[in-house]
Structure formats: structure tokens, C-alpha cells
Amino acid sequence: MSEFCGCPGSRMLEFQQEDTLEEGAEVRIASQLRQWPIQLHLVSPEAPYFQGADVLLAADCAAFAMGNFHNEHLKGKGLAIACPKLDGGQETYVAKIKALFEKARINTLTVLIMQVPCCHGLVALANEALRGSSRKVPVRCVVASLKGEVLQEDWL
Amino acid sequence: MERFLESPIKELIDRFPALGTVLEDYGIGCVPCSVGTCLLRDIVEIHNLSPGDEEKLMGRIAAVVAPGQSVAIPRSGRDRAAGPRKVSYSPPMKMLVEEHRRILRFVALIPALTAELDVESGEGRGRILDAVDFIRSYADRFHHAKEEDLLFACFDEGLEILKAMHEDHRRGRACVQGVLDALGRRNAGEVSRNLAEYGEILTEHIRKEDEILYPWMDRNLTTRQVGELYARFREVDEGFLEAGERYEAFIAGLEGQYLDAKVEVVR
Numbered sequence: 001m002s003e004f005c006g007c008p009g010s011r012m013l014e015f016q017q018e019d020t021l022e023e024g025a026e027v028r029i030a031s032q033l034r035q036w037p038i039q040l041h042l043v044s045p046e047a048p049y050f051q052g053a054d055v056l057l058a059a060d061c062a063a064f065a066m067g068n069f070h071n072e073h074l075k076g077k078g079l080a081i082a083c084p085k086l087d088g089g090q091e092t093y094v095a096k097i098k099a100l101f102e103k104a105r106i107n108t109l110t111v112l113i114m115q116v117p118c119c120h121g122l123v124a125l126a127n128e129a130l131r132g133s134s135r136k137v138p139v140r141c142v143v144a145s146l147k148g149e150v151l152q153e154d155w156l
Numbered sequence: 157m158e159r160f161l162e163s164p165i166k167e168l169i170d171r172f173p174a175l176g177t178v179l180e181d182y183g184i185g186c187v188p189c190s191v192g193t194c195l196l197r198d199i200v201e202i203h204n205l206s207p208g209d210e211e212k213l214m215g216r217i218a219a220v221v222a223p224g225q226s227v228a229i230p231r232s233g234r235d236r237a238a239g240p241r242k243v244s245y246s247p248p249m250k251m252l253v254e255e256h257r258r259i260l261r262f263v264a265l266i267p268a269l270t271a272e273l274d275v276e277s278g279e280g281r282g283r284i285l286d287a288v289d290f291i292r293s294y295a296d297r298f299h300h301a302k303e304e305d306l307l308f309a310c311f312d313e314g315l316e317i318l319k320a321m322h323e324d325h326r327r328g329r330a331c332v333q334g335v336l337d338a339l340g341r342r343n344a345g346e347v348s349r350n351l352a353e354y355g356e357i358l359t360e361h362i363r364k365e366d367e368i369l370y371p372w373m374d375r376n377l378t379t380r381q382v383g384e385l386y387a388r389f390r391e392v393d394e395g396f397l398e399a400g401e402r403y404e405a406f407i408a409g410l411e412g413q414y415l416d417a418k419v420e421v422v423r
Contacts, residue, residue, distance in 0.1 A: 006185035009194075054379050076380070107383030117194035124195075138247040138386045140379065155246045155382075 009116040032070040040082040045099035053078040058112040059119050066148040084121030097129035101137050110140045160221045166192020178216045248385040249370045255299045256362045261407050266355040268414035270348040291332050294403045300325050306388050324361040
């Protein structure tokens with residue numbers, strides 16, 4: 001009936017992967033991270049790397065699921081990460097995202113989430129911040145499958 | 157029902173314990189979850205049920221949360237026809253599409269405007285000049301200038317599709333000039349013909365932009381460009397705020413005058 005049984009956010013799954021690299025081949029992928037810290041509670045909207053930037057707000061799990069996270073999603077962007085299911089103090093998150101819109105005057109916000117239902121809470125936080133913001137900014141939502149494929153991209 | 161779809165699942169199961177059993181029947185195991193902040197709509201959507209199963213599930217949910225009441229059974233909201241990686245209009249494109257809606261409202265009024273064309277009286281000519289003012293100020297200087305000066309500038313101006321759009325704009329402007337020339341000659345037939353041609357050009361032009369050009373542009377604009385375009389469009393909008401309200405009132409006034417009258421005749 002359904003791909004999932006039980007809460008998709010915590011159900012155990014194991015993926016069978018074919019090794020796509022030849023034995024002995026070495027691939028170095030340069031990190032596209034250009035800042036620290038990255039956790040949403042720790043980042044400051046006043047940091048210079050957020051001013052006028054395109055910002056990626058990624059669910060904690062996304063970078064692990066997506067093989068090309070750095071090149072396809074992080075490159076050229078400021079970063080904040082959060083988990084809408086497990087993190088506390090989410091009202092602070094809303095205030096911080098709002099400050100990114102209003103004070104850092106970011107250019108765009110991309111919210112990258114996993115397909116599990118709990119992850120949509122991150123989009124809800126961004127939406128709440130946008131509704132309360134005096135400055136409107138394009139917000140894009142990218143949904144990744146558990147295997148790291150992009151399932152959907154939408155501008156809110 | 158919509159209100160329940162937007163509620164966190166734990167809250168709903170606490171309030172309607174039978175809901176947990178219904179969800180479990182469809183392999184949705186939210187009852188043991190200690191967090192339960194997922195919204196019911198997201199939960200139904202993410203489980204990717206067949207349309208038939210989803211409809212049955214929604215019916216059973218409705219029977220639990222609103223027993224004995226007749227409620228509309230909504231879909232989870234997912235567009236099943238859409239393939240993966242479907243991209244919706246970006247915010248700056250949405251702004252242009254909304255402006256198209258207003259221009260099409262005007263175009264829809266052209267037959268009524270031309271049916272009662274009066275090029276002899278000052279009042280009649282004033283009505284035509286008001287229409288020309290809307291076309292030139294709103295459709296052209298405001299909307300088409302956003303496209304030509306800001307949006308099209310993000311692309312190679314030598315592209316055939318952009319040349320075609322420029323040509324449509326040029327033909328539209330020529331029709332407006334034709335309206336003014338004909339009005340000067342008190343030639344009602346020519347005024348009417350030019351307005352009708354303008355309406356045809358704009359209808360087709362807007363269809364091409366909404367269905368082909370803007371989606372293509374959205375696929376090719378970078379996230380950076382989308383943000384910059386949106387900021388520039390908003391600056392233009394802020395400068396046009398008062399005029400925008402005036403032109404909305406103009407269109408609404410014409411609709412009140414012509415469409416309401418049409419309804420009256422039908423009655």
C-alpha cells in the first residue's frame with residue numbers, strides 16, 4: 001500500500017548501493033562551505049557572509065543524504081542547518097530567519113528538506129518568518145528523497 | 157476538514173484516538189511517535205497512497221473528526237500528474253503573471269468598449285483615451301518595461317523567443333498608435349479594429365509568456381538572478397503603487413459598467 005510503515009522520519013531502512021567508483025580511484029570534492037558556525041541557533045544574521053547573500057537553510061540530514069550536496073546546493077550560499085523535529089527553541093529559529101530577511105537583507109532563501117513529513121516543519125518555520133517579515137524575499141523549497149535525489153523544487 | 161489537515165498529528169490523535177487506528181490501517185504509524193508535530197496533510201501526502209486509497213482514507217478521517225456531518229473530502233494537495241523536479245513560477249514571474257491577469261481583464265472588456273464606441277463626443281473620446289492610457293502606462297511602461305529592461309536583460313537578446321516577444325510588444329504599440337490616429341480622424345471603425353487587434357495580440361502574447369517563456373526562463377535563471385529580479389521588480393512596484401491602485405479602480409469600474417450591465421440583460 002505504501003513505501004512507509006510507521007513514522008517515515010524514524011523508520012529503519014537500508015539502501016543497497018552499487019559502488020560506482022573503480023577500485024583505487026580517488027575523488028576529492030572540495031568543500032563549498034565558506035563560514036562557521038552553521039547551526040541555526042549559533043549563526044548570527046549580522047555575520048558579513050549573510051549580508052545580501054543567497055542562503056541555504058538545510059535540514060540536518062540533507063547533507064548526508066545528498067552525494068553532491070556541496071556542489072549542487074551549497075556552492076555560493078551562506079548556510080544554516082536545523083532539525084525541525086528534534087531541535088528546541090524553534091521560536092528563536094523564526095526570529096533568526098526573520099532577521100536574515102530584514103537585517104541581513106538576504107537575496108533568497110532556499111530551504112532544503114528531506115521527504116519525511118516532519119521535515120516540512122522547516123518550511124513552516126521559514127514561512128512563518130516570511131509572513132512576519134517587513135521585507136519579502138523569494139523562498140524556494142527543495143525536497144530530497146531518502147536516497148538524496150531531488151523530488152521537488154518549488155518557489156513558495 | 158481543511159483545518160484538521162493543517163493540524164499536528166499528535167494533537168489530533170489525542171483529541172480523536174480512533175484516528176490512530178484509521179491511519180494504521182493504511183500503514184501510517186504515527187501513534188507511537190513521541191513528537192507528532194507533522195501536519196496531517198503532509199502525512200497523507202508523503203505516504204504516496206493511490207488516489208483511490210487516499211480518497212477512502214480521507215473519508216474515514218472525516219468520519220472520525222466530523223461524525224455525521226457532510227464534509228468535502230479534500231485531496232492531500234499533491235499534484236500526481238506532475239513529474240519530479242517540476243518547478244513552479246518563481247516570485248518575480250508570479251508578479252508578471254498577476255499583471256497579465258489585470259491586462260487580460262482589460263482585454264476581455266474590449267468587445268464591450270468597442271460595441272458602444274463614441275468618437276464624436278468628448279466623453280466618448282475620453283473613454284477611449286482612458287483605455288489607451290491604461291495600455292500605455294500599465295501594460296507597456298510598467299509591465300513591458302519590467303520585461304524588456306530587467307527580465308529579458310538576463311538572457312541573450314539575440315534569442316529568437318525574445319525577438320518574438322519584442323515584436324509582439326512592437327505590434328501592440330503600433331495598434332495603440334493606430335487607435336490614436338483613428339480617433340483623431342473620428343474613425344470609429346478604425347479605432348475598433350485597432351483595439352480588437354491589440355486584444356488578439358496581447359491574448360496570444362500572454363499565453364506564450366505564461367506557458368512557454370516564463371517557465372523556460374525560470375529553468376534557466378540562477379537563484380541569485382531570481383532574488384535580484386524580485387528586488388528590482390518590487391522597487392518598480394513601489395514607485396508605481398499609486399498608479400497601480402488607480403488602474404485597478406479603472407478596470408473594476410469598467411467591469412462594473414459593462415459586465416454588470418451584461419448580466420442585467422441576460423436576466
